[in-house]
Amino acid sequence: MLDTRISRRAALLGAGAIAAWAASPARAMLQSATRLPVPAFIDPLIAQMTVAEKAGQLSLMAAAWGGSAAPSLNPASRGPNFEGQLEEVRKMQLTGVFNGNGAEMARRMQTAAMTQSRLKIPLIFAADIIHGHRTIFPIPLGEAASFDLDMMERTARMASYEAAACGIDWTFAPMVDIARDQRWGRTMEGAGEDVLLGELIAAARVRGFQGKDLKANDAMLACAKHFAAYGAAEAGLDYNTVDISERTLREVYLPPFRVAFDAGAITTMASFNELSGVPATGNEWLLRTLLRDEWGFEGFVVSDYTGDEEMIAHGFAADARDATKLAFLAGVDMSMQSGFYRQHLPDLVEAGEVPMARLDESVRKVLATKALLGLFDDPFRRIDVKREKARSRTRPALALARESGRKSIVLLKNDGALLPLPKSGRKIAIIGPFAAGPHDLNGGWVVYGDNKLAVDLATGIKAAVADPALVSITPGSGIEEAIPGGIEAAVAAAQGADIVLLSIGEGERMSGEAQSRTEIVVPAPQQALAEAVAATGKPVVVVLRNGRALALEGAVAKAPAILVTWFLGSESGHAIADILFGDFGPSARLPCSFPRRPGQQPYHYDHKPTGRPNPSDDKLEPYKARWREIPNSALYPFGHGLTYGDIAYSELSAPATLGWNGEIGVSALVTNKGSRTAEEVVQLYIRDRTASVTRPVRELKAYRTVRLAPGASERVTFKLTREQLLFIGRENKPTVEPGTFDVWIAPSAEAPGVHARFELQAS
Incomplete structure (x- = not known):
């Protein structure tokens, strides 16, 4: 049977910085794997082939x-x-x-x-x-x-x-x-x-x-x-x-x-x-x-x-x-x-x-x-x-699908600690086109999987709660079309419930190859459904299904709790239930920034500062690099994701200088002030303040996931070397220059976290 245990090598690679690894003997060993040995029989075989047969091999x-x-x-x-x-x-x-x-x-x-x-x-x-x-x-x-x-x-x-x-x-x-x-x-x-x-x-x-x-x-x-x-x-x-x-x-x-x-x-x-x-x-x-x-x-x-x-x-x-x-x-x-x-x-x-x-x-x-x-x-x-x-859909495979599903779910928002939900004593209304049914579970680019064999949200929720009879299911709308009477039925279901799980977003065929979108928003019929359900005043947990970052607006953006669940595959419903009810805490982080508006695209956190940066999102100044209506920042940036803990960053320690051939340790104290164990993805970012080629406002250089019990603290340390500060210079070759660098240890690419500066000294 396939060994799915964590390897020491994989764990080390996950914790370290790839720039340092790229310069190490380990990379040199891996490079040998790119060599293509040619057995002795190959050339005599080619000599026997006609030109047409050679073309057939290509x-x-x-x-x-x-x-x-x-x-x-x-x-x-x-x-x-x-x-x-x-x-x-x-x-x-x-x-x-x-x-x-x-x-x-x-x-x-x-x-x-x-x-x-x-x-x-x-x-x-x-x-x-x-x-x-x-x-x-x-x-x-x-x-x-x-x-x-x-x-x-x-x-x-x-x-x-x-x-x-x-x-x-x-x-x-x-x-x-x-x-x-x-x-x-x-x-x-x-x-x-x-x-x-x-x-x-x-x-x-x-x-x-x-x-x-x-x-x-x-x-x-x-x-x-x-x-x-x-x-x-x-x-x-x-x-x-x-x-x-x-x-x-x-x-x-x-x-x-x-x-x-x-x-x-x-x-x-x-x-x-x-x-x-x-x-x-x-x-x-x-x-x-x-x-x-x-x-x-x-x-x-x-x-x-x-x-x-x-x-x-x-x-x-x-x-x-x-x-x-x-x-x-x-x-x-x-x-x-x-x-x-x-x-x-x-x-x-x-x-x-x-x-x-x-x-x-x-x-x-x-x-x-x-x-x-x-x-x-x-x-x-x-x-x-x-x-x-014999190897198809084995128990270890399905267990891994469930594990990977829950580890992929990002908690964007959790006002008032609405999540996790209790498993008993609450009437739950699951509303939306993805509430139930064997569809839109696997996501795009699946040749051999079957949505009929995947676990939908309703099945996962009913399997997790004490009394499945307290769970109602109402589609409310189609994915891109309204359902006659759908909103009225959804409002009635919400009014009869204690909490609403609003399962909305993109259909399986709305992302993937040949599925570019001009408006990366929740489709209009679903947005109308969200507005109507929110108007009931019942607590709403938005359970997004999506294959890209979306520009959230209206009742969706204002919901007290939002989960990004992507397309999770075979064990979708069980994985989502694991997070919703707190059997496991959310630990994922956004790999792509969620914009404030679709018109911000393309957007990425490591953009250049421009000659007229707007100094703060709190105040939009005239004649600065911002949109007329919004700052040029993400609604939810790369690296963002909440836990069921309450994480605080403090006590940054960073030497003032980094020698040309030296190494420094940059560390911060990360504390869980909450009442639940949490897994935090601690991220290290740098900025080169002045260079011969303009540099991004921040660049991720390393990250590390730490598990913190309630009230626990851990000092998280990252090593920085000159190799991690390399950039492509004017000659289109890797270079690095002495100068001043900002460094942050933070929970996301746009969060303040804790910050310091250091000088890279000349050789």
């Missing part, structure tokens, strides 16, 4: 016999039926398929490859295992809120354990794009707005997916995506243009990829977007000069779904043949779904426009990767129908 297609949800997750496939795809396997026109329908499908396809094709090269089976396989864990943005790296490594490990059992060798995860515009639907698939947190999570998820041995039958190959800067799409519009400076690219959007590769990821996916005028799929500077020559990446690059074909619509490629040439020579080793490589590479090689040596180079990487996965040793090592069933 062609990945959607499975004709797909998983139940697969057709709805991408544009319609133009491919053959299953029998036709088997014929492609026999002719060696495929390297593998993705999002297929389990072990039986994989068995039949691999059997055809190993018994009926000319060279018997095994297929690779891939899938979008984004946040679980059959057992569904919280969406990645939700898990990021936990700030719990060990937990995220364990959920990725469990997802791999389940998925590999049905033949899946390779997952298109983790998505490591930094997302700073909440209008972008794919925010839900990543780690949020912060670079450090994004780096740490990228490494944790790669370790989880790949395990200790890629040949193991519970390991999957990871694929860091989307390379690069997809999260910077203009206006948060999916697939849109990206135009940023090289400095911003290197400082914000590239670091999580570098860390993912250092942690062992040997595949990456080219992003859909153009980057400063050149589509990433055809960007030789990005995929060769930077990725391979500068970074030494030895793995292979796969296009995103028809990414090479889309260069025609970009206006970058003239036709399919031109798109093939541009993508391949730029450094895309494998084409996904377009079929362009197998259609046009042979002719391009024959015409001398693509060197045979370049073709062999890409084939060598793909075959070496298959060897690393153990597919040449045993092509059926992950294909086992009995194992597939």
